[in-house]
Amino acid sequence: xxxxIQVSKxxxxxxxxxxxxxxxxxxxFSIGFQxxxxxxxxxxxxxxxxxxxxxxxxxxxxxxxxEAFQNSIQLSLVTAVLGxxxxxxxxxxxxxxxxxxxxDALIALAxxxxxxxxxxLAFAFIVxxxxxxxxxxxxxxxxxxxxxxxxxxxxxxxxxxxxYFQIPLMIMLILPALQGLKKxxxxxAINMGANSQQFWMRIxxxxxxxxxxxxxxxxxxxxxxxxxxxxxxxxxxxNIITVQIASLxxxxxxxxxxxxxxxxxxxxxxxxxxxxxxxFLSSKAKRFRA
Amino acid sequence: MKINRKSPxxxxxxxxxxxxxxxxxxxxxFYMFLPILSTYIFSIATRWDRTIFPExxxxxxxxxxxxxxxxxxxxxxxxxxxxxxxxxxxxxIIPTVYWVNVRLPKAKSILDILMILPFGIPTVVLALxxxxxxxGTPIGRSPVLLIGAVFIYSMPFMYRPISxxxxxxxxxxxxxxxxSLGASTLQVMLKVIIPNIYPGIISGSxxxxxxxxxxxxxxxxxxxxxxxxxxxxxxxxxxINGNIAAAxxxxxxxxxxxxxxxxxxxxxxxxxxxTQAPHAH
Numbered sequence: 001x002x003x004x005i006q007v008s009k010x011x012x013x014x015x016x017x018x019x020x021x022x023x024x025x026x027x028x029f030s031i032g033f034q035x036x037x038x039x040x041x042x043x044x045x046x047x048x049x050x051x052x053x054x055x056x057x058x059x060x061x062x063x064x065x066x067e068a069f070q071n072s073i074q075l076s077l078v079t080a081v082l083g084x085x086x087x088x089x090x091x092x093x094x095x096x097x098x099x100x101x102x103x104d105a106l107i108a109l110a111x112x113x114x115x116x117x118x119x120x121l122a123f124a125f126i127v128x129x130x131x132x133x134x135x136x137x138x139x140x141x142x143x144x145x146x147x148x149x150x151x152x153x154x155x156x157x158x159x160x161x162x163x164y165f166q167i168p169l170m171i172m173l174i175l176p177a178l179q180g181l182k183k184x185x186x187x188x189a190i191n192m193g194a195n196s197q198q199f200w201m202r203i204x205x206x207x208x209x210x211x212x213x214x215x216x217x218x219x220x221x222x223x224x225x226x227x228x229x230x231x232x233x234x235x236x237x238x239n240i241i242t243v244q245i246a247s248l249x250x251x252x253x254x255x256x257x258x259x260x261x262x263x264x265x266x267x268x269x270x271x272x273x274x275x276x277x278x279x280f281l282s283s284k285a286k287r288f289r290a
Numbered sequence: 291m292k293i294n295r296k297s298p299x300x301x302x303x304x305x306x307x308x309x310x311x312x313x314x315x316x317x318x319x320f321y322m323f324l325p326i327l328s329t330y331i332f333s334i335a336t337r338w339d340r341t342i343f344p345e346x347x348x349x350x351x352x353x354x355x356x357x358x359x360x361x362x363x364x365x366x367x368x369x370x371x372x373x374x375x376x377x378x379x380x381x382x383i384i385p386t387v388y389w390v391n392v393r394l395p396k397a398k399s400i401l402d403i404l405m406i407l408p409f410g411i412p413t414v415v416l417a418l419x420x421x422x423x424x425x426g427t428p429i430g431r432s433p434v435l436l437i438g439a440v441f442i443y444s445m446p447f448m449y450r451p452i453s454x455x456x457x458x459x460x461x462x463x464x465x466x467x468x469x470s471l472g473a474s475t476l477q478v479m480l481k482v483i484i485p486n487i488y489p490g491i492i493s494g495s496x497x498x499x500x501x502x503x504x505x506x507x508x509x510x511x512x513x514x515x516x517x518x519x520x521x522x523x524x525x526x527x528x529x530i531n532g533n534i535a536a537a538x539x540x541x542x543x544x545x546x547x548x549x550x551x552x553x554x555x556x557x558x559x560x561x562x563x564x565t566q567a568p569h570a571h
Contacts, residue, residue: 011401022389022399025382030404033438037419038411044422099308106315113322118506119525120539120546124325124530127332127536132339134328143341164321224466225412229508232525245414247512248422257422264415275410 024033038268045261056258057266058103061166065244065263072224073270075155079162080219086163089168095178107175110168117165122232125152125161153234168217173218177211177285187290214281223276224267241267326543333536355537356407360523371433371509372502375440376495379448382441384491387449388479391456392465405446413443415513433517439508447497455490456483492554500549503541 019244048055096109097103129152134148151157181204189199205212227242236247241263248260323475333351335344386446420439424430428439461483468478484491506521524542527535 019376019389020397021384021392023400026386029382029438029441030407033420033442034411034416035408035422037416040426041415041419056483057508086354090314090318093311096311097315097316099307108554109319109322111554112547115550116326116543116546118504119528120329120504120542121325123524123528123535123539124329124543126532127328128325134324134342137340142512164325165319167318178380191565222411225414227412227414228521228525232528233504235529242412242414245418246507246511247304249414249418250514260418261422264418267412268415270567271412271415272410275406279406 005177014061041261041268044264045265047239047256048258056254056262060259064239065241068239068241068244069266071155071239072267075159075162076220076223077114077238079159079166079223080216082159082163083166083170083219083223084216087115087207087215088174088212090167091171091174091178095175107171112172113168114165114172118228119166119232122161122163122229125157125164126234129157129160140145146242148227153237155238157241158230158233158238158240162223166223169222170215170219174208174211174216210285212286214278216280217274217277221271224274293411300420306466314358315552329536329539329543333533333540335533351533351537354531355527355534355541356533358523358527360518364518364520364523367517369501371437371440371505371517372499374437374442375502376448376498378437379417379445379498380491380495381496383445383448384484387452387456390454391461405449407448411552413507414511416443417508421534422514431513431516433513436509436512436517439512440502443505443508444498444501447501448494451490451493451497452487453490455487459483459486470506489556493556496549496553496556500546527547 045056046052091110094103094106097106099250126133129136131147131151133152139146152160186199186204189203194202210242220256225242227246230238230240230243231246234243236243243265245263247261292384331344332338334347336346336348336350338344362544387401390401416439420435421431424435429435462484464482466476469475470481473481502522505519506525509517509519510522520538520542524535524538528536
């Protein structure tokens with residue numbers, strides 16, 4: 001028995017180099033469809049006829065494009081802040097439900113609706129809050145006129161539609177952290193004379209802090225990169241950065257390719273920064289679990 | 291709660307949901323159901339843009355929707371795209387994840403990086419990069435390029451359930467047991483490992499199916515009108531005919547609900563995982 005183990009170890013060592021070959025198919029796909037295109041995108045954004053320069057970036061940032069970035073960042077900030085806060089309190093309401101059946105059903109609902117988005121969702125919001133939508137008509141009948149002051153086909157309309165997938169995503173992200181918030185801590189704090197506000201300010205929020213922040217980054221990125229929902233709901237009228245980049249790919253606007261690359265690279269780094277922030281903070285958040 | 295040391299009123303008070311809880315949960319249910327429910331009703335309403343309640347009901351729009359030119363083609367294109375992506379994904383992800391688990395634990399960090407990367411790349415940026423790099427090559431602006439792009443974008447959804455399922459069985463012991471009985475690694479994978487992780491495989495496949503079937507951005511920006519899928523048709527009709535667009539939306543929602551509920555059901559039964567993951571919308 002001993003000798004067979006040694007033999008297999010020996011052959012394993014010999015095969016070590018061969019073992020890595022098994023990774024090749026995945027690596028080829030990843031490199032071919034992800035790494036090389038992105039690297040070439042970055043390098044092409046810095047190259048001009050004169051050589052390496054920031055010219056593309058200088059030219060790309062017209063006032064119109066600056067406004068697109070500003071709109072995208074604002075939209076992402078608003079939907080991330082609202083998504084984090086609403087998702088957090090709804091998640092807390094769900095977790096403190098005593099009825100297990102209701103709790104499981106609500107978690108399942110959040111789980112499913114996280115994946116809803118894109119074109120059908122955008123259309124659902126037109127049916128609900130469009131100029132002749134259900135809520136619009138109901139409010140009209142009681143004398144509240146949404147239109148023309150509010151439009152679902154605008155940036156604030158987009159925020160309402162984005163929250164549809166941001167809130168359940170936040171619930172799913174924060175549930176593990178909320179489950180880790182031990183009942184004993186709450187009881188100990190109350191027994192020592194703290195009120196619920198003091199508990200949250202001194203214990204709850206500081207412990208959940210890293211989870212809340214890391215979720216914020218994911219929600220921000222989720223909103224910043226969104227395109228299908230925005231395009232279906234508002235068409236080319238709303239000036240956000242993903243719509244701008246998409247219209248450059250589809251050749252609707254005459255513009256040098258280097259400029260589109262510059263916009264894409266800036267967006268890419270904003271999102272990568274968010275994903276990096278998420279990874280960093282979520283590893284910190286894990287300290288309080290288990 | 292048969293034995294109650296506290297007074298019954300105190301216990302009741304503790305178990306009764308509080309007002310703030312009811313309000314928040316009602317808000318959540320309302321927000322999540324109203325748009326979808328409205329779309330379902332709109333799709334069978336004769337007319338619903340002047341009165342609070344629909345003026346009448348009809349299935350006419352489903353007939354028109356399914357008769358619409360491109361309906362069968364776009365459904366077929368969506369199925370081709372999602373099924374071939376699932377196939378590519380299964381063939382590449384299962385052996386790789388299995389191999390890394392059993393033979394190459396060192397590569398686990400590489401795998402983790404590869405699987406988080408797609409979340410860091412916005413779909414419009416990936417589309418722009420792919421269109422530029424492959425412009426002028428044989429696969430430039432072809433369905434092959436689209437399948438590659440969609441595979442990359444959906445691969446974390448296949449990876450996670452399969453990886454979870456592999457962790458929940460002792461893959462290494464099973465492999466060694468199989469090999470000591472004279473089976474080759476391939477035989478062990480096909481006859482021992484795959485049957486044991488099939489809930490993860492089915493969950494992953496359903497997640498990829500739901501994701502790719504609803505995919506809009508990559509399809510539109512890489513192929514556009516040349517390869518019209520179901521979501522592209524839906525968006526086109528939101529500008530042409532609201533009633534038919536509603537029927538298309540209902541079909542999309544129903545497919546998404548069915549896939550998600552199946553995943554949850556499989557997850558309840560055994561291994562499997564939450565569907566939760568960052569998404570491109």
